[in-house]
Amino acid sequence: MSVAEWLLILSVLAGFYMAWNIGANDVANAMGTSVGSGALTLRQAILVAAVFEFGGAVLVGTHVTDTIRSGILETAMFEPSGPLGPDGPLLLALGMFSALLAAGIWLQIATMWGLPVSTTHSIVGAVTGFGLIALGVEAINWGQLGTIVMSWVVSPLTGALIGGAMFAFIRRAILQNDDPAAAAKRIGPFLVALVAVILVLSFIYKALKNVVSEPPFILVVVSALGIGVLAAVATAAFLHSHQPKNLTPNAYVERVFGWLQITTAIFVAFAHGANDVANAVGPLAAVVNIVTSGLTELPDQVPVPLWVLGLGGVGIVIGLATWGYKVIATIGKQITEMTPSRGFSAEFGAATTVLIASRMGLPISTTHTLVGSVIGVGLAQGMAALNLGVIGKIVNSWLATIPAAAIIAMILFVALRAVFI
Amino acid sequence: MRSIFGIIAKSPFTSINQHTKKVHETATQLRPLIECFTEGDWNGTMKITRQIYKLEHQADQLKDEIRDHLPRSLFLPVDRGDLLLFLREQDAIADSVEDVGDVLNMRETPTPAELKEPVFALVDQVIRTSETWYSAANELTTLQAATFTGNEAERVLKVVDDVNHQEWEADKLEAAALKSLFTFEEEIGAVSVMLWMKIIATTGRVADHAENTADLLRLMIARA
Numbered sequence: 284m285s286v287a288e289w290l291l292i293l294s295v296l297a298g299f300y301m302a303w304n305i306g307a308n309d310v311a312n313a314m315g316t317s318v319g320s321g322a323l324t325l326r327q328a329i330l331v332a333a334v335f336e337f338g339g340a341v342l343v344g345t346h347v348t349d350t351i352r353s354g355i356l357e358t359a360m361f362e363p364s365g366p367l368g369p370d371g372p373l374l375l376a377l378g379m380f381s382a383l384l385a386a387g388i389w390l391q392i393a394t395m396w397g398l399p400v401s402t403t404h405s406i407v408g409a410v411t412g413f414g415l416i417a418l419g420v421e422a423i424n425w426g427q428l429g430t431i432v433m434s435w436v437v438s439p440l441t442g443a444l445i446g447g448a449m450f451a452f453i454r455r456a457i458l459q460n461d462d463p464a465a466a467a468k469r470i471g472p473f474l475v476a477l478v479a480v481i482l483v484l485s486f487i488y489k490a491l492k493n494v495v496s497e498p499p500f501i502l503v504v505v506s507a508l509g510i511g512v513l514a515a516v517a518t519a520a521f522l523h524s525h526q527p528k529n530l531t532p533n534a535y536v537e538r539v540f541g542w543l544q545i546t547t548a549i550f551v552a553f554a555h556g557a558n559d560v561a562n563a564v565g566p567l568a569a570v571v572n573i574v575t576s577g578l579t580e581l582p583d584q585v586p587v588p589l590w591v592l593g594l595g596g597v598g599i600v601i602g603l604a605t606w607g608y609k610v611i612a613t614i615g616k617q618i619t620e621m622t623p624s625r626g627f628s629a630e631f632g633a634a635t636t637v638l639i640a641s642r643m644g645l646p647i648s649t650t651h652t653l654v655g656s657v658i659g660v661g662l663a664q665g666m667a668a669l670n671l672g673v674i675g676k677i678v679n680s681w682l683a684t685i686p687a688a689a690i691i692a693m694i695l696f697v698a699l700r701a702v703f704i
Numbered sequence: 705m706r707s708i709f710g711i712i713a714k715s716p717f718t719s720i721n722q723h724t725k726k727v728h729e730t731a732t733q734l735r736p737l738i739e740c741f742t743e744g745d746w747n748g749t750m751k752i753t754r755q756i757y758k759l760e761h762q763a764d765q766l767k768d769e770i771r772d773h774l775p776r777s778l779f780l781p782v783d784r785g786d787l788l789l790f791l792r793e794q795d796a797i798a799d800s801v802e803d804v805g806d807v808l809n810m811r812e813t814p815t816p817a818e819l820k821e822p823v824f825a826l827v828d829q830v831i832r833t834s835e836t837w838y839s840a841a842n843e844l845t846t847l848q849a850a851t852f853t854g855n856e857a858e859r860v861l862k863v864v865d866d867v868n869h870q871e872w873e874a875d876k877l878e879a880a881a882l883k884s885l886f887t888f889e890e891e892i893g894a895v896s897v898m899l900w901m902k903i904i905a906t907t908g909r910v911a912d913h914a915e916n917t918a919d920l921l922r923l924m925i926a927r928a
Contacts, residue, residue: 533849667717670710673708
């Protein structure tokens with residue numbers, strides 16, 4: 284087999300391993316809040332995650348994938364005419380493979396040590412690390428990298444803001460209402476419509492773009508609103524026909540949010556798939572691109588092949604099926620303090636933030652954003668107790684991940700360069 | 705596992721609710737205890753006091769455990785100081801019941817027949833206050849779920865008002881019992897009178913602490 288074929292196979296394996304890792308750990312963090320509140324059973328959570336993670340990955344996964352494969356590095360410097368000479372494209376492919384492997388190794392270590400690190404931070408750190416050793420500081424697109432790192436600070440804050448605002452609204456409009464049960468029944472359909480509209484808007488552009496080059500604004504708005512109205516009517520009908528008896532008003536409110544939380548669970552799974560699949564398939568897409576053009580030139584930006592996104596989606600689902608479900612069960616038992624009204628707010632805040640970031644092509648950490656949202660709900664007086672000491676631990680792992688993943692990628696890249704060139 | 709949900713701490717409200725239930729169980733011993741004593745059943749008095757010791761000790765253990773799990777880094781929907789004070793006052797209810805037991809076991813003191821009526825009027829009023837405190841304090845977890853506002857908060861505030869009123873009634877009955885006590889100073893002697901003063905005052909303190917605990921609920925609701 285040729286070098287190109289080897290590189291392709293190894294990259295597919297490494298990409299698949301990263302996707303497996305995302306399914307095994309990150310998905311569990313995203314779905315845990317739904318299982319903990321009792322909104323979904325373990326089986327339902329796995330089903331929702333499998334379908335909508337895959338959907339998010341394949342339908343909306345390309346924005347962030349493009350950023351990872353060609354946004355962080357000044358890829359033009361790897362042209363055969365560039366400072367690295369004719370080996371440039373091969374070195375870029377080797378480097379992307381090193382980055383994938385390095386991120387996977389670091390995640391394995393973090394999982395063993397129980398460190399709350401992010402898949403996204405690992406892959407961005409690893410790509411940056413190999414770029415630095417291959418070409419020095421000029422290889423890095425510092426502006427883009429700066430934006431990404433800023434987004435890591437901004438996204439938990441945004442999650443906190445949206446999640447906190449959502450819970451503050453629920454508190455005011457429902458919990459403080461004279462008749463909380465009736466208020467929940469009245470407002471519930473609107474909340475579902477809101478989730479549906481955001482979800483539909485997020486991928487309608489993408490899905491329609493393949494059919495009509497630029498979907499007319501009116502068509503987008505009408506279809507999103509139409510689906511929103513449909514969702515609201517369906518929810519209202521459901522709440523009307525499901526009226527459990529012998530519940531206190533508060534218990535009824537939580538029961539309603541238990542149903543509503545199914546929509547935010549879908550929302551989170553979709554957003555997570557859309558954002559995080561890039562961590563696995565971004566570098567892989569770069570390798571596939573270079574290898575298919577014969578390693579002799581740097582091809583123009585072509586669309587991310589659908590099979591690459593599909594591979595990422597399948598990897599996530601297999602990670603979920605082989606390991607992730609155990610983690611979901613454990614997390615679900617840990618966070619029973621999170622009742623459905625809180626879970627709904629936190630998931631809404633996180634998923635909205637993640638989808639906005641995805642549209643902007645920003646690889647953010649879904650789990651860190653979700654932590655931000657949970658804190659936001661806490662600040663709106665929703666949580667019984669938050670252990671703020673954990674924030675320090677998260678920030679530390681955050682700071683350790685960039686250099687750790689970068690250094691592992693550097694070592695792997697230097698070794699591979701010595702072998703192949 | 706790389707879980708990040710260590711951020712969600714165990715609810716102190718659930719643990720405090722266990723303490724509430726234990727203190728209430730201690731308080732229910734008050735009437736049988738004083739009944740035994742007024743009937744001259746010293747053995748029974750001793751037995752119930754031992755039972756109170758056991759319950760009070762269990763309440764103490766719960767209290768310490770809760771305090772150990774309330775570090776400053778914990779973010780709570782209510783003021784941490786209010787919550788700790790609530791716990792202290794609630795624990796003092798059980799302590800006061802224990803104090804009553806201690807006083808009753810000091811000396812075999814006779815009860816004049818006509819003293820029983822004002823004493824049991826006081827005891828029953830103290831029990832009523834304590835039962836009302838319990839129905840308010842037992843709502844703590846539900847209050848938290850309702851974020852200390854809305855209908856639920858209104859409902860608890862009404863019960864807190866009831867506690868305040870009942871404690872005031874208990875105060876009046878305490879004064880009446882003391883007044884009645886001094887009509888027996890010839891009959892039972894100064895030492896017995898002194899002891900009875902202590903019994904009546906300590907019994908009244910159970911209601912005082914029930915009121916203080918309920919008032920802290922009011923404070924938590926007011927600050928939410």
